[in-house]
Amino acid sequence: MITAMSTTPVEAARALAPHAAELAAEAERGRRLPAELSAELSAAGLYRLCVPASVGGLEAAPGVLLEVVETLAAADATPGWCVAVCATSGMLAAYLDQDSAAEVFGQADRVTGGVFAPSGRALAGDDDELSVTGRWRFASNCENCDWLMGGCIVFDGEQPRLLEGGRPDIRLVLMPAGEVEVIDTWSVSGLRATGSHDIAVDGLAVPLRRSGSLLTDRPRERGPLYAFPPFGLLAAAIAAVALGIARGALDDLIGMAGAKTPTLSTRKLAERAVTQTGVGRAEAGLEAARGMLYASVERAWEAARASDEIPVELRARVRMGATHAVETAAAAVDTAYSLAGGSAIYETSPLQRRFRDVHAATQHMLVAPATWELTGRSLLGLEFDSTQL
Numbered sequence: 223m224i225t226a227m228s229t230t231p232v233e234a235a236r237a238l239a240p241h242a243a244e245l246a247a248e249a250e251r252g253r254r255l256p257a258e259l260s261a262e263l264s265a266a267g268l269y270r271l272c273v274p275a276s277v278g279g280l281e282a283a284p285g286v287l288l289e290v291v292e293t294l295a296a297a298d299a300t301p302g303w304c305v306a307v308c309a310t311s312g313m314l315a316a317y318l319d320q321d322s323a324a325e326v327f328g329q330a331d332r333v334t335g336g337v338f339a340p341s342g343r344a345l346a347g348d349d350d351e352l353s354v355t356g357r358w359r360f361a362s363n364c365e366n367c368d369w370l371m372g373g374c375i376v377f378d379g380e381q382p383r384l385l386e387g388g389r390p391d392i393r394l395v396l397m398p399a400g401e402v403e404v405i406d407t408w409s410v411s412g413l414r415a416t417g418s419h420d421i422a423v424d425g426l427a428v429p430l431r432r433s434g435s436l437l438t439d440r441p442r443e444r445g446p447l448y449a450f451p452p453f454g455l456l457a458a459a460i461a462a463v464a465l466g467i468a469r470g471a472l473d474d475l476i477g478m479a480g481a482k483t484p485t486l487s488t489r490k491l492a493e494r495a496v497t498q499t500g501v502g503r504a505e506a507g508l509e510a511a512r513g514m515l516y517a518s519v520e521r522a523w524e525a526a527r528a529s530d531e532i533p534v535e536l537r538a539r540v541r542m543g544a545t546h547a548v549e550t551a552a553a554a555v556d557t558a559y560s561l562a563g564g565s566a567i568y569e570t571s572p573l574q575r576r577f578r579d580v581h582a583a584t585q586h587m588l589v590a591p592a593t594w595e596l597t598g599r600s601l602l603g604l605e606f607d608s609t610q611l
Contacts, residue, residue: 224266231282234267235268235290235291238259246297246415246575249300249415250300254365254366255363264331268305269308269309269333271286272311272312274315274443274445275445276323278327281447282447288462291309291459292463292465295464298572300415300416304335306462308333310459311335311336312327314334315443318432320442321431322432326432334370335366336364337358337372338371338452339360342372342395343355345379346377346378353427355425356422366417367399368398369399370396370399371395371397372394372397372421375391376390376391394433396428403421446530450526453588453610454540457593461515461544461548463583464548464583465511465512467576467579467580468551468576471576472505474558474562474572474573475501475558475573476501482563500557504557504558507550514543514547515547518536518542522540534608537608541593541596542597552583555576555581
C-alpha cells in the first residue's frame with residue numbers, strides 16, 4: 223500500500239498509474255471509480271493535496287497537483303479527474319474555522335467532493351444554522367466521498383441575502399455523504415467512470431460554521447496556496463486531465479503505428495508520411511500548451527509566495543493556459559484517433575475511450591470558450607468581473 227508518508231505525491235501517482243490503466247475498462251462498465259482504486263488514491267494522500275497542513279493535509283504547490291493529475295490521466299482519465307475535483311475541494315478547509323476544518327478534513331482517509339455551482343438554497347435560521355435544499359449536477363466521485371459540498375444562495379425568509387453591490391450571498395455548505403441522496407443520472411458519452419451523478423438534499427440542517435464563500439470570505443489559512451484562486455486552480459487541474467489524456471492517446475498511437483499495416487497498404491502505419499506529420503505536429507502542440515499552462519501556474523505561484531496575492535493579469539494567464547491546454551489536448555487526441563483508423567473504434571482500444579473522455583472535459587464551464595472573452599477583456603484593459611478568475 224502506497225502511503226502519503228512513504229513517497230512523494232508524484233511518485234505515488236506514477237506507482238498507481240498502471241493499476242489505474244488495468245481497471246479502466248471495469249471502471250467504465252461500472253460508471254464509477256472503483257472503490258479499491260479510490261482507497262489507494264486516498265492512502266497516498268492524493269485527495270488531500272490542497273487541504274491545509276494544519277489539519278493534516280499536504281498543502282502542496284499547484285504544480286504538484288497538476289503533475290499528479292496529468293500522470294494519472296495518462297493512464298486513465300477517471301482517477302485524474304476525480305483527484306482534480308476532490309483535491310481542489312480541500313481548498314474550502316482554509317475558509318473554515320479550525321475545529322470545523324478538522325471535523326471534515328482532519329482524518330487522513332476522508333474524501334470530500336461536490337459541486338461549486340450555486341444550485342441550492344440555504345435558508346438562514348436564528349441559531350447559526352442553515353436549512354439546505356437543492357439538487358446539484360456533476361458531483362464527480364460522489365459514491366466514494368465521505369463529505370459532499372454544494373453551492374447555495376443564502377435566503378433570509380423569502381428573499382435572497384444580498385451583499386454589497388447587490389450580489390447574492392453564495393456559500394458552499396459541507397454535508398455528510400450519508401445524509402445526501404445520490405441520484406443515478408450519469409449515463410454519458412465521456413468520463414463515464416467518474417460517477418458524476420446528481421446529488422440532492424431537502425431541508426437538511428447544516429451548521430453555518432460548516433460553510434464558506436470562495437467569493438467573499440478571506441481564507442483563515444495564510445499559506446501561499448490559499449492566495450491561489452480556487453476556480454483558477456480547478457481550471458488548471460481540469461487542463462492537466464486533458465493533457466494526460468492526450469499524452470496517453472499519442473503514446474497509444476505510437477505503440478500501434480510500428481506494428482499495424484493498414485488495409486491495402488504495404489507499409490506500416492509509422493512509415494506513412496501522414497502519420498509522421500500528424501504525430502510531429504500533435505506532439506509539438508501538446509508540449510507547447512503544457513509549457514504555457516505550467517509556466518503560467520508557476521508565475522502565479524511565485525507571486526503568491528512573494529506577496530500573498532496574485533495580480534489579476536497572472537490569474538487571467540492561468541485561465542488562458544488552462545483553456546488553451548484543453549483545446550490543444552483535444553486536437554491531439556483527434557489526431558491520434560483519426561490516424562489509428564478503424565482500430566480506434568473498438569472497445570478494446572483505449573483510444574476510443576480517450577477520444578470520448580477528452581471531449582467531455584472540453585465541456586467543463588471553467589475551460590469553455592467563454593474563457594477567451596473573459597481573458598481577452600483583461601488583456602485589452604476593458605472592465606470585467608475579476609471574481610470569475
